[in-house]
Amino acid sequence: MNKQKLENLRNWMAKNNMDVAYVSEPTHVAYFSGHVSDPHERILALFVPLEADPFLFTPALEVEDAKHAGFSYDVVGYQDSENPWAIIADELKKRVSTIKHFAIEKNSLPVRNYEALKHSFDTALFDGDLTPCIEEMLLIKSETEKQLMMEAGDWADFAFEVGFNAIKNGAKEFDIVAEIEYQLKRKGVSKMSFDTIVLAGANAASPHGVPSDNTVKPNELVLFDLGVIWKNYCSDASRTISYKEPTKFQEKIYNIVLEAQLAAQQAVKPGIKASELDKIARDVISSYGYGEYFNHRLGHGIGTTCHEFPSIVEGNDMIIREGMCFSIEPGIYIPNEVGVRIEDCVFVTKDGCVPFTKTPKELKIIE
Numbered sequence: 001m002n003k004q005k006l007e008n009l010r011n012w013m014a015k016n017n018m019d020v021a022y023v024s025e026p027t028h029v030a031y032f033s034g035h036v037s038d039p040h041e042r043i044l045a046l047f048v049p050l051e052a053d054p055f056l057f058t059p060a061l062e063v064e065d066a067k068h069a070g071f072s073y074d075v076v077g078y079q080d081s082e083n084p085w086a087i088i089a090d091e092l093k094k095r096v097s098t099i100k101h102f103a104i105e106k107n108s109l110p111v112r113n114y115e116a117l118k119h120s121f122d123t124a125l126f127d128g129d130l131t132p133c134i135e136e137m138l139l140i141k142s143e144t145e146k147q148l149m150m151e152a153g154d155w156a157d158f159a160f161e162v163g164f165n166a167i168k169n170g171a172k173e174f175d176i177v178a179e180i181e182y183q184l185k186r187k188g189v190s191k192m193s194f195d196t197i198v199l200a201g202a203n204a205a206s207p208h209g210v211p212s213d214n215t216v217k218p219n220e221l222v223l224f225d226l227g228v229i230w231k232n233y234c235s236d237a238s239r240t241i242s243y244k245e246p247t248k249f250q251e252k253i254y255n256i257v258l259e260a261q262l263a264a265q266q267a268v269k270p271g272i273k274a275s276e277l278d279k280i281a282r283d284v285i286s287s288y289g290y291g292e293y294f295n296h297r298l299g300h301g302i303g304t305t306c307h308e309f310p311s312i313v314e315g316n317d318m319i320i321r322e323g324m325c326f327s328i329e330p331g332i333y334i335p336n337e338v339g340v341r342i343e344d345c346v347f348v349t350k351d352g353c354v355p356f357t358k359t360p361k362e363l364k365i366i367e
Contacts, residue, residue: 003072005032005137006054012133013050018103019096021048021130022117025108027304028134029056030232034069037062043084043113052095057088089120103128135309138301140323145233145303146347149325152235153345153356155189155228160239160359163198163224167243167366173198173211184228193227193234193306204240204339207296207331218244221254223339227306234306236327237357238343241364253290253332254340254363260284260330261342261361264298268328268346268353274316281330282314290332299327302345324348325356 009032013021023029023046030036033056037044044062048054053073058066060077067075076091078084092099099121104114106129118126141149159180166179176198184192199209200216204223216222220243227236240254264281278298285294299312302325310318312326329343342361346353 006048008137009048009133010050013103016103016128018101018128019050019099020092021103023048023130024105024113028105031138031304033066033071035066035071036232047092049096055091085116085120088117099124101128102126103130105130107131138303138308140321141303141325141347148231148233149235149347149356152228152230152233155184155230156226156235156237156357157359159184159226159228160224164241164364164366167216167222169216169218171216172213173200173203174213177211180226189228189230191229193229193236197223197225199223199339202336202338205333205335205337206339207333207341216243219247221246221250221338221340223341225341225343232304234302234304235356236302236306236343236345238329238341239359240340240342241366243366245365246363250338251363253338256285256288256290257330257332257340257342258361261328264328264330265344265346265353268320268348269351270320270322270348272320274310274312274318274320275314277312278314285330285332293332293334294330295333299329301326320348322348322350
């Protein structure tokens with residue numbers, strides 16, 4: 001737990017006349033408290049009064065876990081048979097005499113939970129949106145966060161190595177996925193950032209395709225997109241390799257995507273706009289006549305979640321700042337023919353960027 005994060009939140013609350021902040025998104029609860037949880041339908045929340053100590057609200061079965069995670073304030077638990085909202089109301093009323101203004105996460109708080117809390121505080125206004133505040137806090141990573149993300153990137157590199165070694169004639173996409181995740185679990189890495197993607201041949205033309213019993217065949221490209229969660233921080237990377245010798249056309253498409261990826265990555269520095277980075281990569285691909293086949297943004301932020309603010313996309317003129325982390329992942333996807341994506345996530349330095357993954361990007365050929 002980092003008390004400075006809570007102080008930064010309180011500073012925002014004071015400026016915006018908020019009496020209580022209700023942090024509801026599990027990854028954000030973990031960011032402030034250190035307690036990592038997937039509560040499913042149960043209630044997990046961090047309540048931060050402006051002028052009283054915060055408390056973590058969690059299912060009773062996780063109270064000890066939350067304490068061991070290092071949260072140094074009260075951890076309040078509830079049994080499945082109890083009404084969580086009645087307990088929350090009692091705990092807040094113990095700490096705050098009058099609540100006029102609540103700040104909530106408007107982009108993620110379920111309506112059911114909002115209505116339950118509003119029922120207990122029917123005279124309060126839920127007029128504060130925590131989303132911009134938390135997005136700004138998550139935007140700039142500390143050196144500690146950078147190091148954790150570098151470690152997560154190392155595990156992604158390990159996963160690529162496992163996946164590449166599993167490539168052979170007749171290997172099924174989902175068998176390669178299983179081998180990657182099995183070997184990671186043997187090393188103590190139990191969670192992926194998202195469902196691992198391994199797509200062979202024409203299947204790779206679907207950017208977010210689902211691995212199937214489709215088999216790897218000679219002279220096909222195989223697209224890997226994977227990442228892990230390591231100590232609450234994510235990695236995300238993509239590589240495309242060739243099983244046996246690629247065709248001239250496959251090699252051409254690959255080299256166009258690589259040129260676009262390197263051009264954008266080399267342009268990263270404080271002061272450039274997010275939209276400019278997208279344009280650099282898109283212009284490279286368009287110059288070869290394949291612009292229509294690059295059908296997604298260049299990148300997304302990454303940190304405690306795999307996809308977070310900001311989007312590296314046309315129309316987003318946010319200025320890139322030192323300490324930001326985001327993906328650079330151009331691709332070309334020609335239906336029923338070929339798909340190529342090359343992706344690194346990077347940490348912005350004072351004069352450039354550092355990628356979190358080190359797996360080479362030259363076209364690898366598996367014999």
